Amino acid sequence: MLSQTHKIVQALLFSAKEPLTSEQVELSIEEKVDLDQIIVDINDYYRQEGFPVWIQKVANGYRLMTREEYEPWIRRLYQNEGNVRLSKSALESLAIIAYKQPITRSEIDAIRGVSSYLKSLLEKNLIEIKGRQEGPGRPLLYGTTDHFLEYFGLGSLRDLPKLKEINEIMDVKIEEDDVEESDRDTTE
Amino acid sequence: MSYNVKLDVFEGPLDLLLFFIKRDEINIYDIPISYITREYLDYLDVMKSMNLHLAGEFILMAALLMRIKVQMLLPREEAEDNEVVEDPRTELVEMLVEYQKYKEASFALRELEERQQKYYPIRCQSENTVWDPALFLADVNLVDLGIAFKNLLDSMPKPKYYEIQTLKLNISQQAQVLRSMFANKKRIKFSTVAATLSNRIEVVVTFLALLEMVKSEELRVSQKTVFGEIYLTKLQLKESHVIADA
Numbered sequence: 365m366l367s368q369t370h371k372i373v374q375a376l377l378f379s380a381k382e383p384l385t386s387e388q389v390e391l392s393i394e395e396k397v398d399l400d401q402i403i404v405d406i407n408d409y410y411r412q413e414g415f416p417v418w419i420q421k422v423a424n425g426y427r428l429m430t431r432e433e434y435e436p437w438i439r440r441l442y443q444n445e446g447n448v449r450l451s452k453s454a455l456e457s458l459a460i461i462a463y464k465q466p467i468t469r470s471e472i473d474a475i476r477g478v479s480s481y482l483k484s485l486l487e488k489n490l491i492e493i494k495g496r497q498e499g500p501g502r503p504l505l506y507g508t509t510d511h512f513l514e515y516f517g518l519g520s521l522r523d524l525p526k527l528k529e530i531n532e533i534m535d536v537k538i539e540e541d542d543v544e545e546s547d548r549d550t551t552e
Numbered sequence: 553m554s555y556n557v558k559l560d561v562f563e564g565p566l567d568l569l570l571f572f573i574k575r576d577e578i579n580i581y582d583i584p585i586s587y588i589t590r591e592y593l594d595y596l597d598v599m600k601s602m603n604l605h606l607a608g609e610f611i612l613m614a615a616l617l618m619r620i621k622v623q624m625l626l627p628r629e630e631a632e633d634n635e636v637v638e639d640p641r642t643e644l645v646e647m648l649v650e651y652q653k654y655k656e657a658s659f660a661l662r663e664l665e666e667r668q669q670k671y672y673p674i675r676c677q678s679e680n681t682v683w684d685p686a687l688f689l690a691d692v693n694l695v696d697l698g699i700a701f702k703n704l705l706d707s708m709p710k711p712k713y714y715e716i717q718t719l720k721l722n723i724s725q726q727a728q729v730l731r732s733m734f735a736n737k738k739r740i741k742f743s744t745v746a747a748t749l750s751n752r753i754e755v756v757v758t759f760l761a762l763l764e765m766v767k768s769e770e771l772r773v774s775q776k777t778v779f780g781e782i783y784l785t786k787l788q789l790k791e792s793h794v795i796a797d798a
Contacts, residue, residue: 378674381677417674420671428673428674429672429674430672432671435670438672447669449669450662450665452563453563455661455662456655459658459660459661462657462661463654463657475647475650476563476564476651477565477566477567477609477613477647477651478563478607478609479609515665516661516664516668517667517668525661527653527654527656528656528657
């Protein structure tokens with residue numbers, strides 16, 4: 365059974381236009397609440413009762429979402445609006461910005477080895493201008509937005525996947541023999 | 553050598569080099585530079601033969617590869633005092649490693665994107681617009697005010713003949729009129745003010761008085777939508793904020 369507070373939080377989630385934060389909940393309920401625990405309880409309840417929705421943590425708040433298994437029906441409902449995915453190059457630029465923000469365009473280009481097109485990311489509100497870098501030309505600094513977190517379903521930037529090291533990706537084996545050999549060279 | 557690769561899949565020269573490195577299982581820290589340079593240049597030839605526009609970055613990388621190749625061929629000077637001579641490939645390797653890291657991260661983001669697109673947010677589109685103007689009204693800028701003013705002028709009855717009148721109004725007088733309208737209210741609509749005005753010159757002078765009052769922080773103007781109703785809100789007067797006579 366859910367408490368009155370749990371029910372109020374659900375009502376707030378139903379009426380929210382953007383991810384609901386604990387500050388907003390406390391402002392509304394006028395007392396301190398452990399929102400994280402309340403969300404866990406509600407999610408458990410939804411799962412037990414087989415509700416088609418769940419609550420996701422995105423952009424430092426909580427949002428009601430439909431469950432994955434109902435996607436086919438919803439997609440048919442909006443059949444003219446297929447999911448548009450970001451282009452490969454946009455995603456590359458975005459990855460660099462997400463992990464290295466705030467960052468200038470020339471720093472992004474230096475990593476990618478090509479010039480990047482940031483306008484569409486700005487238009488999609490996935491990145492924004494965070495300021496200017498001190499120094500020659502005072503170039504613009506870019507960073508990700510709250511919408512970026514919502515788009516990728518991230519609670520915060522700390523939830524970004526860990527960057528893999530090259531060894532994990534390329535399966536590079538450093539020849540141990542070589543190392544030993546060079547060690548010997550220097551000691552002798 | 554024949555290439556069965558799609559030409560548009562490479563994001564740039566680094567991406568292309570990584571493709572060769574993966575395809576041929578090359579150790580990224582020990583790249584056979586003359587082999588990879590040959591592969592790279594062959595690929596550029598294919599692109600050229602297909603009349604594809606070669607981005608400058610591809611040419612630049614070709615130059616870098618050839619420079620490294622030359623440096624590798626030249627006999628290396630033995631460094632004095634046991635200093636390690638830098639491998640000419642180091643710069644390239646660092647670029648490739650760094651790029652690969654973020655390319656991989658972009659795949660991770662793609663997975664997140666695909667996962668997230670399976671969930672649909674339940675978003676409330678509230679229909680009853682409950683709003684406290686003091687909190688939610690967007691500040692009006694000069695252009696909005698000007699447009700509202702023009703709309704107002706356009707809605708005034710057009711005179712058929714003109715009569716030159718002596719101007720009996722002035723700005724401070726109209727400011728007083730405005731102040732009196734606020735007698736027991738904190739906020740009034742601009743249209744309410746306008747309704748009391750009978751001709752163009754009165755509108756002009758009242759509008760100027762209004763601008764003066766905004767400037768002296770006696771009033772604040774706000775508006776909910778573009779071209780919408782303008783609300784005038786009386787601000788707490790700090791002492792001596794009185795409009796100078798015009």
